[in-house]
Amino acid sequence: MFFSTLEINRKGKYLYKQIYKQVKEGILAGCLQSNEKLPSKRKLASKLDISVNSVTNAYEQLLAEGYIYAVERKGYYVENITEFIVKEDRNKNSIPDDLKEETHAKEGWLSFSHMTSDISLFPFKEWMKHQEKAIKNHKVELTEIPHAQGPYVVRETIAHLIKLSRGIHCEPEQIVIGSGTQSLIRNLMSLQRTGTVIALENPGYPRFYTMLKKTGLNVRPIQLDEDGIDIAKIEESEAQFVLVTPSHQFPTGKIMPISRRIELLNWSVKSDHRYIIEDDYDSEFKYETDNIPSLQSLDRNKRVIYTGTFSKTLLPSFRISYMVLPPEMLRTYRNHWSDLIQESNTLGLYTLHYFINSGDYSRYVKRMNHHYEMKRKLLIKHLRAQFGANLYIEDIPAGLHFIASFRTTRSYEEIAGRAKQEKLEIYSMERFMLRNKETMKNRIDLVIGFAHIKEEKIPEAVERLRRIMS
Amino acid sequence: MFFSTLEINRKGKYLYKQIYKQVKEGILAGCLQSNEKLPSKRKLASKLDISVNSVTNAYEQLLAEGYIYAVERKGYYVENITEFIVKEDRNKNSIPDDLKEETHAKEGWLSFSHMTSDISLFPFKEWMKHQEKAIKNHKVELTEIPHAQGPYVVRETIAHLIKLSRGIHCEPEQIVIGSGTQSLIRNLMSLQRTGTVIALENPGYPRFYTMLKKTGLNVRPIQLDEDGIDIAKIEESEAQFVLVTPSHQFPTGKIMPISRRIELLNWSVKSDHRYIIEDDYDSEFKYETDNIPSLQSLDRNKRVIYTGTFSKTLLPSFRISYMVLPPEMLRTYRNHWSDLIQESNTLGLYTLHYFINSGDYSRYVKRMNHHYEMKRKLLIKHLRAQFGANLYIEDIPAGLHFIASFRTTRSYEEIAGRAKQEKLEIYSMERFMLRNKETMKNRIDLVIGFAHIKEEKIPEAVERLRRIMS
Numbered sequence: 001m002f003f004s005t006l007e008i009n010r011k012g013k014y015l016y017k018q019i020y021k022q023v024k025e026g027i028l029a030g031c032l033q034s035n036e037k038l039p040s041k042r043k044l045a046s047k048l049d050i051s052v053n054s055v056t057n058a059y060e061q062l063l064a065e066g067y068i069y070a071v072e073r074k075g076y077y078v079e080n081i082t083e084f085i086v087k088e089d090r091n092k093n094s095i096p097d098d099l100k101e102e103t104h105a106k107e108g109w110l111s112f113s114h115m116t117s118d119i120s121l122f123p124f125k126e127w128m129k130h131q132e133k134a135i136k137n138h139k140v141e142l143t144e145i146p147h148a149q150g151p152y153v154v155r156e157t158i159a160h161l162i163k164l165s166r167g168i169h170c171e172p173e174q175i176v177i178g179s180g181t182q183s184l185i186r187n188l189m190s191l192q193r194t195g196t197v198i199a200l201e202n203p204g205y206p207r208f209y210t211m212l213k214k215t216g217l218n219v220r221p222i223q224l225d226e227d228g229i230d231i232a233k234i235e236e237s238e239a240q241f242v243l244v245t246p247s248h249q250f251p252t253g254k255i256m257p258i259s260r261r262i263e264l265l266n267w268s269v270k271s272d273h274r275y276i277i278e279d280d281y282d283s284e285f286k287y288e289t290d291n292i293p294s295l296q297s298l299d300r301n302k303r304v305i306y307t308g309t310f311s312k313t314l315l316p317s318f319r320i321s322y323m324v325l326p327p328e329m330l331r332t333y334r335n336h337w338s339d340l341i342q343e344s345n346t347l348g349l350y351t352l353h354y355f356i357n358s359g360d361y362s363r364y365v366k367r368m369n370h371h372y373e374m375k376r377k378l379l380i381k382h383l384r385a386q387f388g389a390n391l392y393i394e395d396i397p398a399g400l401h402f403i404a405s406f407r408t409t410r411s412y413e414e415i416a417g418r419a420k421q422e423k424l425e426i427y428s429m430e431r432f433m434l435r436n437k438e439t440m441k442n443r444i445d446l447v448i449g450f451a452h453i454k455e456e457k458i459p460e461a462v463e464r465l466r467r468i469m470s
Numbered sequence: 471m472f473f474s475t476l477e478i479n480r481k482g483k484y485l486y487k488q489i490y491k492q493v494k495e496g497i498l499a500g501c502l503q504s505n506e507k508l509p510s511k512r513k514l515a516s517k518l519d520i521s522v523n524s525v526t527n528a529y530e531q532l533l534a535e536g537y538i539y540a541v542e543r544k545g546y547y548v549e550n551i552t553e554f555i556v557k558e559d560r561n562k563n564s565i566p567d568d569l570k571e572e573t574h575a576k577e578g579w580l581s582f583s584h585m586t587s588d589i590s591l592f593p594f595k596e597w598m599k600h601q602e603k604a605i606k607n608h609k610v611e612l613t614e615i616p617h618a619q620g621p622y623v624v625r626e627t628i629a630h631l632i633k634l635s636r637g638i639h640c641e642p643e644q645i646v647i648g649s650g651t652q653s654l655i656r657n658l659m660s661l662q663r664t665g666t667v668i669a670l671e672n673p674g675y676p677r678f679y680t681m682l683k684k685t686g687l688n689v690r691p692i693q694l695d696e697d698g699i700d701i702a703k704i705e706e707s708e709a710q711f712v713l714v715t716p717s718h719q720f721p722t723g724k725i726m727p728i729s730r731r732i733e734l735l736n737w738s739v740k741s742d743h744r745y746i747i748e749d750d751y752d753s754e755f756k757y758e759t760d761n762i763p764s765l766q767s768l769d770r771n772k773r774v775i776y777t778g779t780f781s782k783t784l785l786p787s788f789r790i791s792y793m794v795l796p797p798e799m800l801r802t803y804r805n806h807w808s809d810l811i812q813e814s815n816t817l818g819l820y821t822l823h824y825f826i827n828s829g830d831y832s833r834y835v836k837r838m839n840h841h842y843e844m845k846r847k848l849l850i851k852h853l854r855a856q857f858g859a860n861l862y863i864e865d866i867p868a869g870l871h872f873i874a875s876f877r878t879t880r881s882y883e884e885i886a887g888r889a890k891q892e893k894l895e896i897y898s899m900e901r902f903m904l905r906n907k908e909t910m911k912n913r914i915d916l917v918i919g920f921a922h923i924k925e926e927k928i929p930e931a932v933e934r935l936r937r938i939m940s
Contacts, residue, residue: 017760057759064759066697066727082732086770087739095641095797099804103622116613124605128598135594142787143586143922152573171565179649179789179813190684207809214660214806227536257536262552269557289527289534290487300556317612317816319649327565334569336684339677343649343813346787452613 002031003039008048015050016057023058027067027078034080038068110461111425114251114401114449117315121371126360127351134350141350146342148334150177150322154349157356158322165362166280167297168306170324176333179319179343181279181307182207188277188305188323189241190215191336199239201229203432205250205279208243221434224249228256231263241275242267246295247283248399251432251447255292255396265295268303275329277305282312284365287373287397302326310352312400312451313365320344320352372400372451375458379450382462387469401449403429408444408469415444415468422464444469472501473509478518485520486527493528497537497548504550508538580931581895584721584871584919587785591841596830597821604820611820616812618804620647620792624823628792631826636750637767638776640794646803649789649813651749651777652677658747658775658793659711660685661806669709671699673902675720675749678713691904694719698726701733711745712737716765717753718869721902721917725762725866735765738773745799747775752782754835757843757867772796780822782870782921783835790814790822842870842921845928849920852932857939871919873899878914878939885914885938892934914939 006022008015026032039047041055048055059076062068068076135142141151149155155172162168178184185208189198194216200209202221212219220237222229228249234242244264246256256264268274278295286292296306309321325333355361376397383391383404390407410418412430419426429445430437453461476492478485496502509517511525518525529546532538538546605612611621619625625642632638648654655678659668664686670679672691682689690707692699698719704712714734716726726734738744748765756762766776779791795803825831846867853861853874860877880888882900889896899915900907923931 061759064725065762066725066729066731079727079729081729082736084732084768084770085736085739095643095800099643099797099800100641101622101643113614115615119609119613128601131598139589142785143589144583145585145781145786146789152571171570173565173569173571179815180811182811183813207811210809255534255536257549259536259549259551261536262554266552266555269555289531292535298554300554311615315612315817316615319616319811319813319815327569330565330569339680341650341652341677341789343653343789345649345789345815345818347785348815348818 002026003044003047006048008050015054016061019044019048019055019058020061023062024065024067027081028084030083032078034078036078037074038076038078040075106423106425109423109425110457110464111452112427112446112448112450112461112465113425113452114427114447115316116449116452117312117400118368118371118375118451119315120454121364121367122315123360123364126358127355130354130358130360131347131351133354134347138346138350142346146344146346146349148338148340148342149175150342150344150349151346151353154353155322157353161356161361162306162308162324165291166283166294166306166308168294168324169297170306174324174327174330175322176325177320177322177342177344177349179321180311181281181309181321181323182211183343184307184321184323185243185277185279186211186215187337187340188325188329188333189217191332192217192241196241197237197239198241198243199229199234199237200243200434201245201249202434202436203251203429204243204434205245206432206434209434223436224252224254227260228254229260229264231260231267234264234267240273241277243277243279244295245279245281247280247286247292248396250279250281251401251403251429253394253396253399253402255398256295261295261298265299265301265303268299269301275303275305275326277307280306280308282399283308284313285369285372285399287369287376289397292398296324302328305329313361313368314352318348320348373397375450375453375455376402378455379448379453379458379462382458383448383465386462386466390469400451401447404446404448406444406446406469407442409442410444410469412439412444418468422468424461424464424468426465426468472496473514473517476518478520485524486531489514489518489525489528490531493532494535494537497551498554500553502548504548506548508546508548510545576893576895579893579895580927580934581922582897582916582918582920582931582935583895583922584897584917585786586919586922587782587870588838588841588845588921589785590924591834591837592785593830593834596828597825600824600828600830601817601821603824604817608816608820611816616814616816616819618808618810618812619643619645620812620814620819621816621823624819625792627823627826631831632776632778632794635761635832636753636764636776636778638764638794639767640776644794644797644800645792646795647790647792647812647814647819649791650781651751651779651791651793652681653813654777654791654793655713655747655749656681656685657807657810658795658799658803659687661802662687662711666711667707667709668711668713669699669704669707670713670904671715671719672904672906673721673899674713674904675715676902676904679904693906694722694724697730698724699730699734701730701737704734704737710743711747713747713749714765715749715751717750717756717762718866720749720751721871721873721899723864723866723869723872725868726765731765731768735769735771735773738769739771745773745775745796747777750776750778752869753778754783755839755842755869757839757846759867762868766794772798775799783831783838784822788818790818843867845920845923845925846872848925849918849923849928849932852928853918853935856932856936860939870921871917874916874918876914876916876939877912879912880914880939882909882914888938892938894931894934894938896935896938 045052045055155175159172197218222233296304306324392405515522515525625645667688692703766774776794862875
């Protein structure tokens with residue numbers, strides 16, 4: 001009965017698919033009964049005047065998906081198929097409006113974002129050359145799931161690099177590569193008991209703040225004093241961990257002096273299982289003097305967990321960061337997370353490996369250090385010329401951003417609105433106050449990043465800023 | 471006093487660094503007292519017979535690091551620096567032996583790993599061409615932290631691809647890109663309350679099992695019957711989530727028939743907030759018949775969370791996977807994880823975007839489907855020729871692995887030891903039994919992956935397997 005209604009469009013492609021589809025729909029619609037016998041392939045083929053092969057293919061597909069079953073030497077029968085329950089019709093909508101995204105590009109915008117790096121001098125040619133080498137030499141590794149901590153040779157290269165550049169003492173075993181510092185710290189801290197206290201710098205990095213809270217930790221923002229995080233307040237908080245940015249505090253830009261560093265290191269040994277997480281996110285860029293040695297290089301008690309990233313020296317879109325775990329912490333980490341798959345692209349990691357070992361990396365960082373120093377100076381010059389006495393810049397020559405305080409009667413909210421109108425991406429200090437969002441009267445503090453903006457666009461961006469503040 | 475002991479090596483590089491280092495060490499060793507005045511730059515320069523510039527540089531570095539402070543018109547003074555507490559000497563060791571890694575390559579090994587893909591035909595030339603396009607067209611995006619869910623245009627491309635290839639209904643908004651299915655499911659499930667019940671297939675994927683347990687979920691492995699996961703047992707477990715691999719069950723390789731699919735979909739609507747996670751990890755490879763439609767394509771109630779990966783169709787080292795969230799789940803996900811940074815390399819994602827849109831991706835998958843089909847046939851032929859009646863293969867023509875059962879008196883443990891001797895990487899079924907690790911007498915089940923092994927190495931690998939089993 002049903003089979004006499006089958007229709008074949010001879011001009012259409014794939015005759016077997018036409019049969020497959022109609023029989024499938026017939027079964028789902030209940031036009032064919034459970035255990036009903038299908039016509040033999042030969043019979044159906046001759047009836048529809050098509051090849052037996054087409055019917056065979058259709059029956060095989062129906063069989064593979066479980067619409068029919070075969071009984072040896074007897075033929076094919078319709079399976080006993082449960083009826084669908086449909087609660088809502090999925091076709092009647094796409095997605096609710098509140099979930100839709102704006103997709104138009106930010107045409108004409110300029111940016112003082114602190115989250116970017118400068119791509120204009122990136123040596124893509126060299127990068128590609130090293131990538132080709134990586135493909136040629138690591139075919140086997142490319143077909144496999146990477147080592148949980150990242151390929152050993154890449155960790156060797158990073159260990160060597162940070163020994164030279166940051167004075168880090170470590171073996172490749174202690175390095176865990178990951179797609180970002182946030183993700184690495186998340187993995188590390190999710191080993192800790194719910195409610196473990198971690199102290200953060202305030203103002204600080206809100207992405208860490210929310211992530212750590214969501215990981216179940218008791219997160220305690222500690223107000224900074226002149227020299228950085230307040231040790232007495234850390235003691236008071238009963239923190240077991242403290243996360244700091246000693247080379248260039250985020251966002252204030254301050255450098256933690258040696259005395260505070262020693263106090264912090266001493267705090268870590270005054271009780272068992274205390275650890276300092278040093279986020280050395282942009283320490284490669286230091287102007288006028290040499291780089292500031294890392295906190296880890298001063299630690300003689302294995303209490304510093306060091307994290308570094310290639311997001312600033314290369315590109316944030318590459319997603320390559322790493323952390324260096326003290327041995328005890330490494331053991332715990334491996335016991336817990338041996339099954340966690342490495343997030344970073346192996347090809348990118350081997351490319352980085354050759355990029356560093358060829359010396360191209362150091363040359364590029366040196367070049368960018370100079371480039372950023374010039375750009376920073378130029379921007380500060382333009383800002384001072386434009387705002388004069390209405391501007392104060394805490395001029396700490398390091399990193400890829402600085403804090404600028406503007407005298408203005410406008411509120412943070414007004415400034416945000418006007419920045420949107422002027423198409424200028426800015427981030428105000430308010431955003432980084434993890435607690436105590438008190439703001440000064442007649443004053444707006446901005447975190448000004450200078451990595452993204454092109455030199456020739458600086459005057460225009462500063463002019464927009466003037467219009468926003470005035 | 472102290473300053474008369476300074477020694478300058480005139481042949482050495484960077485005179486300022488020599489001064490900086492000695493003064494720094496003098497301060498840390500207590501040879502210089504707090505608030506002690508340093509000699510003026512001029513005085514020290516003339517005394518050491520070096521340029522004032524060198525002393526200035528040394529003093530500036532000491533100042534930047536907080537070893538000394540400056541008083542205007544008076545000069546430089548030693549800071550008041552806390553003494554170090556040292557509990558253990560970090561220099562006396564490297565790392566404990568149990569944390570050291572074996573780093574020698576697996577020379578001479580052959581592999582039946584199920585976790586790899588075949589790189590021999592990978593179109594690197596085309597991939598690089600698309601990568602150049604990505605660099606050229608997405609300079610701004612490359613300097614930024616990527617969108618939490620991945621770039622919109624890449625999600626558009628994936629949405630279009632999986633609509634055609636897997637019948638997935640979704641908007642780009644619903645796609646979340648990540649570095650792996652494990653990581654995506656972890657992020658998704660960490661939104662759920664501790665103790666939420668999730669049912670898994672048993673045998674199944676141990677990496678999911680341990681990860682989900684560590685995320686705080688109540689993980690319930692459910693024994694498979696002939697057609698896949700047992701719906702009555704899911705009901706019994708009071709699961710809110712169930713994770714399945716309907717296209718090609720991992721590891722048994724079975725295809726879930728339409729009837730069980732409908733039963734599972736019906737289960738999901740019998741109570742509120744029930745969800746099915748469909749892990750469609752290697753559905754692109756189907757031999758003899760067409761691909762099996764996805765479970766999500768049958769879902770009319772928005773209860774299926776679909777996950778797919780490019781680890782099998784491209785390379786696992788690329789770390790590109792994605793999930794498709796039903797709108798309600800997407801809303802929860804965004805509310806919770808808006809701050810979580812995308813893990814995948816943006817350059818890789820844009821390269822993939824052009825690779826797919828050019829048609830190169832589909833051509834490659836088609837080519838690999840043929841290649842894998844041939845390799846699979848060849849391997850099964852060799853296995854059957856070698857083992858005869860002592861081998862049973864459940865021959866489901868799909869995916870990149872199959873189950874082979876060998877008649878042997880050896881235990882799983884013995885087999886593992888002998889495989890090591892023979893340098894053959896194999897994975898036994900035991901590994902994937904999440905619960906009830908009962909094994910059959912006189913029988914060894916192996917999960918045989920055929921992506922990694924080269925065709926010409928198949929006879930040798932099968933010969934090694936014979937020696938292992940005999």
